[in-house]
Amino acid sequence: MPAKASLPPEPEFGAPLAPSHPSPETLKLLALRRSTPVSALSDPGPAADDIDTMLRLAMRVPDHRKLEPWRVVIIEGEARALFGDVLAAARRLRDPDATQEQLAAERTLPFRAPLILCVVSSPVHDKKGTPVWEQQLSAGALCQNLLIASQAMGWAGVWISEDAAYDGHVHAALGLSGHEQVAGFIYLGTAKEQPVERQRPDISAKATRWTG
Numbered sequence: 256m257p258a259k260a261s262l263p264p265e266p267e268f269g270a271p272l273a274p275s276h277p278s279p280e281t282l283k284l285l286a287l288r289r290s291t292p293v294s295a296l297s298d299p300g301p302a303a304d305d306i307d308t309m310l311r312l313a314m315r316v317p318d319h320r321k322l323e324p325w326r327v328v329i330i331e332g333e334a335r336a337l338f339g340d341v342l343a344a345a346r347r348l349r350d351p352d353a354t355q356e357q358l359a360a361e362r363t364l365p366f367r368a369p370l371i372l373c374v375v376s377s378p379v380h381d382k383k384g385t386p387v388w389e390q391q392l393s394a395g396a397l398c399q400n401l402l403i404a405s406q407a408m409g410w411a412g413v414w415i416s417e418d419a420a421y422d423g424h425v426h427a428a429l430g431l432s433g434h435e436q437v438a439g440f441i442y443l444g445t446a447k448e449q450p451v452e453r454q455r456p457d458i459s460a461k462a463t464r465w466t467g
């Protein structure tokens with residue numbers, strides 16, 4: 256069972272914050288962090304106070320002009336059955352030939368984990384014209400912060416999109432407006448089997464030193 260997070264109180268607006276300092280635990284977490292495939296997730300999942308903590312941590316995210324261009328829709332418990340109905344209806348609309356078995360499979364998707372956090376990219380058109388791209392990047396950073404915070408609290412999770420993230424019927428059912436998009440569904444719970452390391456990039460091929 257994941258340990259309860261013991262966190263410093265939320266700083267007051269304008270309070271001085273400590274300068275950065277080495278944090279071996281953070282480095283270890285980042286060095287070994289891995290998503291857990293959704294097929295390997297199970298109960299139990301984070302309770303309400305853990306979800307609040309995760310959201311508080313994840314929303315400490317870089318955000319140009321403090322537009323807060325994102326929000327999170329929490330899907331858990333019985334609401335997963337309703338979300339499964341939405342996924343099945345969306346599938347039928349996308350694919351009128353879908354069989355009853357395929358529709359039934361859609362209904363089970365939300366039950367792969369006890370908690371789904373749907374991160375919504377919700378860009379703002381401000382007077383200064385902050386690029387939408389930057390606002391979408393902030394939503395992506397929120398997704399990654401959720402993965403890191405949840406793993407630091409002892410939970411397992413994965414960021415997935417699947418067809419649902421791009422489906423207008425799903426968007427409408429989750430209350431998204433026309434300008435909003437799903438940045439990701441973060442499925443969270445407990446790992447019933449541990450993930451194994453996946454292939455990682457060759458850093459020397461991915462990072463080059465610019466010399467003018």
Ligand SMILES: Cc1cc2nc3c(=O)[nH]c(=O)nc-3n(C[C@H](O)[C@H](O)[C@H](O)COP(=O)(O)O)c2cc1C
Binds near residue numbers: 289
């Ligand atoms: C935006 C986004 C969408 C993704 N959608 C899916 C998906 O629909 N299905 C899937 O199996 N993996 C999906 N993935 C990949 C999983 O998150 C993958 O397991 C993860 O990248 C593993 O890397 P990690 O262990 O370093 O976290 C997606 C990743 C991102 C960033």
